[in-house]
Structures are given as structure tokens and as C-alpha cells.
Amino acid sequence: MGETKAEVQQRVLQVLSQQVIYETTATISGTTSVELRRMGLETLHLILQSSGHTLVVGWEIIFEMLSSVCKPATPSISKSSDSLDSTSTVEVPKPKPPPLGYVNEKGYTSLVKFAFQSLTLVCDSLTSLSPEHLRLCIKTLGQFGKQADTNIALTAAASLLWGVSDSIQAKRKDTEKEPEYSTLWMFLLEELLGLCTDSRPEVRVGAIQTLFRTLQLYGGTLSLETWHKCIWKIAFPLLELLTQAVRQVSPSQSHSYPPDPEVISAWDDSKSLAFSSIGSLFSDFLVSKIAHLDSFVDAWDTFLGHVRDSWLSDNRTITAPALRCLEKGLRAFSSADADFKGRVVESCERVWESCDTMGKELTEVPGVSASDKPHISFTQDSLVAYVDILNHARALTRSLEESEWPLERLTRLMSVLKGNVTEIVAPELLSSYNLRRSHIQFFSRVPTGHRQS
Numbered sequence: 144m145g146e147t148k149a150e151v152q153q154r155v156l157q158v159l160s161q162q163v164i165y166e167t168t169a170t171i172s173g174t175t176s177v178e179l180r181r182m183g184l185e186t187l188h189l190i191l192q193s194s195g196h197t198l199v200v201g202w203e204i205i206f207e208m209l210s211s212v213c214k215p216a217t218p219s220i221s222k223s224s225d226s227l228d229s230t231s232t233v234e235v236p237k238p239k240p241p242p243l244g245y246v247n248e249k250g251y252t253s254l255v256k257f258a259f260q261s262l263t264l265v266c267d268s269l270t271s272l273s274p275e276h277l278r279l280c281i282k283t284l285g286q287f288g289k290q291a292d293t294n295i296a297l298t299a300a301a302s303l304l305w306g307v308s309d310s311i312q313a314k315r316k317d318t319e320k321e322p323e324y325s326t327l328w329m330f331l332l333e334e335l336l337g338l339c340t341d342s343r344p345e346v347r348v349g350a351i352q353t354l355f356r357t358l359q360l361y362g363g364t365l366s367l368e369t370w371h372k373c374i375w376k377i378a379f380p381l382l383e384l385l386t387q388a389v390r391q392v393s394p395s396q397s398h399s400y401p402p403d404p405e406v407i408s409a410w411d412d413s414k415s416l417a418f419s420s421i422g423s424l425f426s427d428f429l430v431s432k433i434a435h436l437d438s439f440v441d442a443w444d445t446f447l448g449h450v451r452d453s454w455l456s457d458n459r460t461i462t463a464p465a466l467r468c469l470e471k472g473l474r475a476f477s478s479a480d481a482d483f484k485g486r487v488v489e490s491c492e493r494v495w496e497s498c499d500t501m502g503k504e505l506t507e508v509p510g511v512s513a514s515d516k517p518h519i520s521f522t523q524d525s526l527v528a529y530v531d532i533l534n535h536a537r538a539l540t541r542s543l544e545e546s547e548w549p550l551e552r553l554t555r556l557m558s559v560l561k562g563n564v565t566e567i568v569a570p571e572l573l574s575s576y577n578l579r580r581s582h583i584q585f586f587s588r589v590p591t592g593h594r595q596s
Contacts, residue, residue, distance in 0.1 A: 149200045155190075156201040159183055163208040177250035184208070184257040191264040196271065206279040209262050212254040213286040252292065259287055259295050266303045269310040274320075274327050281307055281327075285334040288350070293343055300338045301349030307331060308357045312364070325369050332357070332377050339417075340384045344409040348416060351381075355420035362428045370432050374442050378421055382449050385414040389457065407458070414457070415464040421446075422468030429475040434486060443490055446472070447497045454501045454529075459522045466528035469494070473535040477542075484543050494536045495552070498529070502559030530560065 162183035187208060198205075262283060265272075272280060284307065288299040308331055315324035338350035358373060365373070389410050394402045425433065433439060446469075453465035473494065476487045533556065537548055547553075 152198060153200050153204075156204040159186060159190075160204050160208050163187070164211045174250070177254065180212070180254055181257055184212070184254065184261065188257065188261045188264065191261050195264060195268055198271075202272065202276040203279065205261075205265070206276070206283050209258045209265075210283045210286050212251075212258045213283075213290055214251065248291075255287070255290050255292060255295060259299075262287060263298075263303065266306055269307060274323055277307065277311065277327055278330060281331050281334050285337060288338045288346065289341070293345060296338075296341070296343070296346045297349050300335065300341075300346055301353050304331060304335060305353050305357065308353075308361075312357075312361050315364075325366070329369065329372055329376070332373065336377055336381060336384075339381055339413075340388055344413065347413055351413065351416050351420065354381075355424065358424060359427065362424065362432065365432070367432065367435055370428070371436050371438060374433065374436070375438070378424070379442075379445055379449070381417055382414070382421075385410070385417055386449075386452070386457075389414055389461070393458075408460075411458050411460045414453075415461050418453070418461070418464040418468040422464075422471035425468070425472040426475050429472055430479045430483070434479070434483060439486070440489070443493060447493055451497050451501060454525075459525055463522060463524035463528050466525060466532055470528060470532050470535060473532065473539065476539055477535075487539060488543055491536045491540050494532065498533055498536070499555065499559070501529070502555075502562065 163180050187205065191205075265280060266284075269277070269280070281304070284299045284304050288296045288304075290296055308328065311324050311328045311331065315321050315328065317324075332354060335350050335354045339347050339354060341347040341350065354377070358377075362370075389407075392402055392407050392410055394407070433442070436442060450465045450469045453461050457465070473491070476483075476490065479487050541547060548556075
């Protein structure tokens with residue numbers, strides 16, 4: 144009886160797929176083909192609504208029907224030849240052929256809406272899907288996340304993919320299937336990563352929030368191997384992609400048309416959100432997970448490189464979140480036990496080297512006067528964050544090594560801080576209360592002998 148039921152279901156879905164997926168011929172007009180496909184999708188919706196929980200076969204056919212209405216995604220940013228080669232192995236799916244049977248945008252929109260209704264029903268019954276079918280579901284959701292209807296794209300990216308993530312994590316608790324579902328979960332994160340650079344701010348913000356929300360919620364249960372992949376295949380590639388997008392819309396790039404300030408601001412906000420989200424991950428999992436990775440030293444250097452690049456090249460709205468992201472990492476180190484003393488001290492040294500480099504670039508340009516330096520005046524928030532980072536790095540080193548920074552370093556530090564205040568900061572910020580307070584607090588902590596020198 145079970146075999147008969149499966150056979151009937153398979154035949155019904157096969158016939159239905161021929162109605163939804165077929166090539167338009169000269170004898171069938173475009174309008175008629177859209178109507179026939181729409182009727183097929185309505186029938187599929189009724190089947191899922193009334194009997195979806197009883198299906199034992201045919202999920203591959205269902206996802207093929209649903210994805211057939213999706214147009215191939217148009218890349219929101221172009222990729223240079225060397226983009227992501229060194230750090231990212233995220234798979235870039237090959238574009239599928241254009242959907243068949245469309246006569247105009249109205250027909251395409253109607254089919255996408257009908258298909259998405261069925262996909263929503265599928266996502267209400269995730270517990271009945273096998274890992275292979277969940278993978279197809281994730282891939283199909285990723286395709287709908289790239290469609291023209293912003294509401295559909297946002298729902299796929301920020302709601303339905305979150306539900307699939309939750310379902311996968313619930314199944315991952317089975318120790319026998321943990322590796323299989325961990326791999327599937329990484330596939331979901333990579334699909335979300337593809338939506339994090341969508342040209343529409345709403346979609347990419349929703350995807351970024353979903354991506355880091357699931358990392359934040361389940362980070363404590365992830366293995367070190369999975370964390371390694373999350374850092375190198377998700378977090379860093381995201382910053383690289385967003386940086387590339389920010390650079391492409393920057394006024395400094397050559398454009399045949401004036402850059403849109405709203406577009407620039409939206410991309411800046413997206414990168415700021417990514418930095419803030421990574422900072423939250425570091426705050427919660429740096430000591431318990433990330434610092435235990437064999438690749439931690441390389442990861443910390445790469446992270447510092449992103450912060451340093453933001454300080455030197457990004458719009459100033461991004462600089463402060465980037466620095467605060469680093470500050471969260473330094474704060475997290477304060478809870479590390481004695482076994483991590485060497486790693487923390489080394490990390491603080493790398494932080495000082497990065498801050499020193501940033502100071503050199505801004506205050507010591509040979510042959511160029513301060514007024515002619517090619518930079519945008521720093522904001523108060525950026526400079527306060529810069530001083531706070533130095534404070535935390537110095538405090539950590541002093542607490543672990545029970546000694547002050549060398550006199551040469553303190554002398555260099557004071558020179559950098561003086562240069563930032565007197566040469567780099569916009570004149571209207573010189574009287575800022577917070578900026579003055581941060582510098583006064585820092586100098587007040589320097590031992591009297593060193594301060595006098």
C-alpha cells in the first residue's frame with residue numbers, strides 16, 4: 144500500500160511539473176503559457192495545503208517547479224579577478240537559464256508570487272524533509288531572495304531562512320547526524336552570504352541580521368572546525384564583499400554619473416552593521432571558541448587588517464563601528480584565564496602595531512603638510528574609539544605582564560595622539576568634551592616619570 148501511495152504521488156507531481164515547467168512553442172502564446180503555469184502552481188499549492196504532510200516522494204520535483212519561476216540573479220557588485228581567492232571558498236552558483244514562458248514582467252511577478260506561497264507552506268513542514276531536501280529548500284529560498292519583489296526577497300532572507308536554520312540546529316542535536324547537519328548549516332550560511340550584498344538595502348540588511356543572529360544563537364554549540372569555517376568562509380568574505388561594494392560607489396571612483404549619496408550611505412550602513420555584528424560575536428565567543436582555533440593568529444591579523452583598512456580608506460561613518468568592533472575583542476580578552484596569557488599579550492602587541500601604523504599614515508606623510516594630506520577629517524566617535532582601544536590594549540598588557548609599556552612606545556603614542564588632535568581632527572571638534580576627556584584620561588594614567596619625559 145505504501146508503494147502504491149508513493150507511486151501515485153510521483154505520477155501526479157510529474158504530470159503537474161510538465162504543466163509548470165515546459166518550453167513555449169509557436170502554437171502557444173506567451174499569455175497562455177503564463178496562465179497554464181499559474182494554474183499548475185495553484186494546483187501545487189492546494190496539494191501542499193491539504194496533503195503536504197502526507198507526501199513521501201516528489202520533493203525534488205516540487206522544488207524544481209518552484210525554482211523554475213525565478214529569474215537568474217544579476218550580480219549587485221562586480222568581482223575582480225583576485226577577489227576572495229585567498230580567504231574564501233564560498234561556492235558561487237552558476238546562473239540558471241532564464242525561466243520559460245514569460246511574456247512580460249507582469250506574468251513573471253504573478254508566477255513568483257504563486258510559487259512563493261507554496262514555498263512558504265513547505266517551510267511550515269520542515270521536520271518532514273530529509274537533509275537532501277533541506278538543501279534544495281535552502282537553494283530555492285536563496286533564489287527567491289534574489290527576485291525583484293522586495294517583500295518576497297526580504298521574507299525569504301530574513302524569515303524563512305531563519306526558520307530553516309532553526310530546524311537544522313534542532314536536528315543537529317542528534318550526535319549521529321551532527322556532521323551532516325553541520326555541513327548543511329554551513330551551506331545555509333553561504334546562501335545567506337550571497338544575499339548580504341544584494342543591491343537593495345532592505346534585503347541585504349535582513350540577510351546580515353539573520354546571518355549573525357543564527358551565529359550568535361548557536362555559536363556556543365558549534366565545533367572548532369565549524370567556527371573555523373564561519374570565520375574564513377563567512378565573516379571575512381562578507382567584509383571583503385562589502386568593502387568592494389563601498390569602494391565601487393565611492394565618489395573617488397570614476398563614474399559616468401554622479402554617485403547617489405543615499406546609495407553610498409546605505410552601503411556604509413551595511414558595512415557598519417557587519418562590523419558591529421562581528422564585534423558581538425567576538426564579545427561572546429572570542430575566548431570560549433575563536434581563540435582556540437589553530438588559525439587564530441592569522442584570523443586576528445586578518446581582522447586587524449580590515450579595521451586598519453577601514454580607518455585609512457572608509458567613510459568616517461564606518462570607521463567608528465570598525466574600531467568599536469576591535470574594542471569588543473579586547474574587552475573579551477579580559478576574561479581569559481592564565482593559559483591564554485601568551486596569546487592575549489601577542490594579540491595586544493598586534494593591536495599596538497596596527498594603531499601605530501594608522502598613526503603613521505595620518506601624521507607622518509613625508510614632504511606633505513598636514514593641511515594637504517589626502518584624508519577626510521575624523522569624527523569624534525572615531526578618535527574616542529581609537530584612544531579607547533589603546534587604553535584597553537595597554538591595560539591588558541599591564542595586568543598580564545605587570546609592567547608598563549616601554550618609554551619609547553609611550554613617547555610614540557603621545558606623538559600619535561597629539562598629531563590626531565592638532566592636525567587631523569576638524570577644527571570644530573577640538574573643543575569636544577568627549578574627545579578631550581578621553582585624552583585627559585589616557586595621559587593621566589601614564590606614570591609621572593614617563594609623562595615628564
